[in-house]
Amino acid sequence: MLSKPQTKYPDWSRFLAAVWHDGMSVHNMDKDIAAEAVKNSSESILESLTRRNESHVIRPSAFLSCARQSYHFLAGDEPGKMPDNIGPTFAVGHLLHEVSYAAVKSAMPFGFKVETEKAVDLPEWWVKEPTHFNQSGHVDMFISITDEEEARKYLPDSVVNDQPKMLVDFKTMGGFSYRKHSKADYSRAVDGFGYLAQLAVYTEALGTLGSGAILAGINRDSLMQPLMPRFIAPSTLMKEVERLKRAFDSATQLQDPGPEFLIRHGAEANFFCGRGGKPGYCPFKKACKAMG
Ligand code: SF4
Numbered sequence: 483m484l485s486k487p488q489t490k491y492p493d494w495s496r497f498l499a500a501v502w503h504d505g506m507s508v509h510n511m512d513k514d515i516a517a518e519a520v521k522n523s524s525e526s527i528l529e530s531l532t533r534r535n536e537s538h539v540i541r542p543s544a545f546l547s548c549a550r551q552s553y554h555f556l557a558g559d560e561p562g563k564m565p566d567n568i569g570p571t572f573a574v575g576h577l578l579h580e581v582s583y584a585a586v587k588s589a590m591p592f593g594f595k596v597e598t599e600k601a602v603d604l605p606e607w608w609v610k611e612p613t614h615f616n617q618s619g620h621v622d623m624f625i626s627i628t629d630e631e632e633a634r635k636y637l638p639d640s641v642v643n644d645q646p647k648m649l650v651d652f653k654t655m656g657g658f659s660y661r662k663h664s665k666a667d668y669s670r671a672v673d674g675f676g677y678l679a680q681l682a683v684y685t686e687a688l689g690t691l692g693s694g695a696i697l698a699g700i701n702r703d704s705l706m707q708p709l710m711p712r713f714i715a716p717s718t719l720m721k722e723v724e725r726l727k728r729a730f731d732s733a734t735q736l737q738d739p740g741p742e743f744l745i746r747h748g749a750e751a752n753f754f755c756g757r758g759g760k761p762g763y764c765p766f767k768k769a770c771k772a773m774g
Pocket residue numbers: 547548549550551554740741742743744751754755756764765766767770771
């Protein structure tokens with residue numbers, strides 16, 4: 483007997499976590515949906531294991547953490563390479579994304595539509611120059627309320643009325659990052675991997691920025707841990723949109739904005755920027771350091 487969420491949840495985050503949890507059970511996972519997930523993930527897994535993953539264009543998930551990253555890329559600086567052995571990490575990420583899609587689709591009650599890997603055109607302010615800028619993207623999951631009366635069994639009236647659609651982006655994380663993610667204040671987080679930029683671009687593209695978005699952490703070190711959905715407020719997404727527009731202005735005019743991420747976050751940025759003795763993750767950390 484398929485178990486569906488039974489109670490009313492105070493918000494989208496707790497509703498999503500409950501649906502994901504139910505869907506992960508062997509009693510609830512739909513076999514056909516699971517088979518589709520396994521099929522979909524196999525190609526991505528193969529690619530991750532056999533091809534390099536670096537981006538060669540600016541896209542919502544690449545080169546947008548910092549205005550100087552976009553500038554470096556457009557100025558022709560070569561981004562640093564990812565480690566040769568990173569493939570299995572990406573492969574596991576693809577699998578866990580597909581398994582999460584299958585779990586949510588299997589256990590989602592009537593009254594909601596779940597779309598996954600939804601193709602979107604980027605917002606009108608996105609730079610329309612296809613050589614250096616990707617011109618389309620995909621969102622992990624987009625959930626729409628299709629029957630308000632049914633949805634009110636699980637979500638408060640205010641959520642049904644004001645947030646009828648919700649974008650969900652899944653991130654697979656190691657245990658340390660998962661714990662950090664569970665406590666992060668995303669209104670001021672040091673977002674070196676550009677998660678917020680990605681959500682800001684996609685919610686603008688889909689016209690749902692006013693509903694906010696969900697960044698859902700999956701603990702790849704311990705899959706018995708719950709899904710950790712964090713709600714990102716519209717005000718945070720709007721701040722990102724304004725920052726990205728300014729970043730594009732300086733980058734497309736090839737004007738160096740300076741080490742913008744370091745200026746914004748101070749010593750907290752060292753972990754990402756590779757300063758203060760930290761190894762760093764920014765693909766342009768060497769070029770950036772050389773410029774001061
Ligand atoms: S090292 Fe830091 S400040 Fe420099 S480009 Fe990268 S993110 Fe920006």
